[in-house]
Amino acid sequence: MDVLSDLLHRARARNALVRQLIRRPPWSLTFADAPPLTVVTTLAGHACVRLDDVDTAPVRLGAGDIALITGPGRHTIADAPSTPPQVVIRGRSKHFVDGSQEAPGSVRSLGPRTYGDGLPGATIMLRGAYEIRGDLGDRLLGMLPPLAVVPCGPATRAALDLLATEAARDEPGQDAVLDRALDLVLVLALRAWCADPDRAPGWYQALSDPAIGTALRLLHEAPGHRWTVAGLAARVGMSRAAFAARFTTLVGEPPLTYLTGWRMTLGADRLRNTEATVAAVAREVGYDDPFAFSVAFKRSRGVSPSAWRRQAVPGVPDLP
Known part of the structure; x- marks a missing residue:
């Protein structure tokens, strides 16, 4: 997809x-x-x-x-x-x-x-x-x-x-x-x-690039996979350095930075719309360690996952 x-x-x-x-x-x-x-x-x-x-x-x-x-x-x-x-x-x-x-x-x-x-x-x-x-x-x-x-x-x-x-x-x-x-x-x-490249976001323009479009599809199909830049580059048939440079140029940010942002988006919606624990949400979006997920989430959203859930859904109990 x-x-x-x-x-x-x-x-x-x-x-x-x-x-x-x-x-x-x-x-x-x-x-x-x-x-x-x-x-x-x-x-x-x-x-x-x-x-x-x-x-x-x-x-x-x-x-x-x-x-x-x-x-x-x-x-x-x-x-x-x-x-x-x-x-x-x-x-x-x-x-x-x-x-x-x-x-x-x-x-x-x-x-x-x-x-x-x-x-x-x-x-x-x-x-x-x-x-x-x-x-x-x-x-x-x-x-x-x-x-x-x-x-x-x-x-x-x-x-x-x-x-x-x-x-x-x-x-x-x-x-x-x-x-x-x-x-x-x-x-x-x-x-x-x-259709006008001057107003489309970088990731949208990158979809028409065979290699970078494929890499974006892979990240969205399996956001919880343990992706590396080298692994993505190998999947699309490019060297690590060439892939990282082209991805950053077309999308506007490095591959793993984009992946982290997408994982935080998915995690925030799971915290809002489900009763899954923070640990379960962390695993769903690719973090075996809930603490590492919490650190990344706080860096992205400014608050911990539990605090964000309390703000987004008042009355929901804290589920670590």
């Missing part, structure tokens, strides 16, 4: 919230409690996206464009930058900015997960809320700026059409289908975003 696939598999969406809005201008929606990652696209018409807590210019989405919004700050989606704020959504509660009430019938359910007026000339928008948590989620979100726009393309458009079709259905297993359809949109959008 390649690095991006591994990362997405471990940090995949669960209980995705997908909604379709069909409405004529002027309209404006502010989301006050945004999830870690939001996917917004227009299927017809256009929309404007702006971050209310970040000093960035609003961006315009044409039909088929995708906006990836990271971070928990407020963001607003509207028909135009000049449209004044109308509605603030907190969780699943809608609040009108001017205290007014929406006209009866102006926004109604048009089908499963679909709301609006349904009149000709309306913008059709999809919004998917991604609940990605933990260090694995942070590593994935670190690939992106607060607001990334991916222009419409044949592959992403086909995936969006699938997501829109499934969002309008209500059959057994639909939540699981929507989770995976949103995953597909995200993967294709990330591919398109990272």
Whole structure:
């Protein structure tokens, strides 16, 4: 499994919230409690996206464009930058900015997960809320700026059409289908975003290198293995010195430094999401000695594994 696939598999969406809005201008929606990652696209018409807590210019989405919004700050989606704020959504509660009430019938359910007026000339928008948590989620979100726009393309458009079709259905297993359809949109959008080498992380660019891409795959497939630089070099058919230099140049850090960072990411998520002891987590990520794992973890996270677990999951008993 390649690095991006591994990362997405471990940090995949669960209980995705997908909604379709069909409405004529002027309209404006502010989301006050945004999830870690939001996917917004227009299927017809256009929309404007702006971050209310970040000093960035609003961006315009044409039909088929995708906006990836990271971070928990407020963001607003509207028909135009000049449209004044109308509605603030907190969780699943809608609040009108001017205290007014929406006209009866102006926004109604048009089908499963679909709301609006349904009149000709309306913008059709999809919004998917991604609940990605933990260090694995942070590593994935670190690939992106607060607001990334991916222009419409044949592959992403086909995936969006699938997501829109499934969002309008209500059959057994639909939540699981929507989770995976949103995953597909995200993967294709990330591919398109990272196609520009000036903005892709080093490890992503290194995936296209036969030797270094293979080495990264090996590290992700078996992070608990007792890897050495010489052993990795031998597996990819390079000398130790040439491999270490090329890995560092392409990825941005030496092989074992990258491995340690990945092990700490996995360890942090295991501490957060399971009741495994620190010793068991240490063994899973390649440390026979829990003390050595604790030292590496504290160097990486600033606190011991037990202290980190208490902070991340209040109320969980200390499991050495």
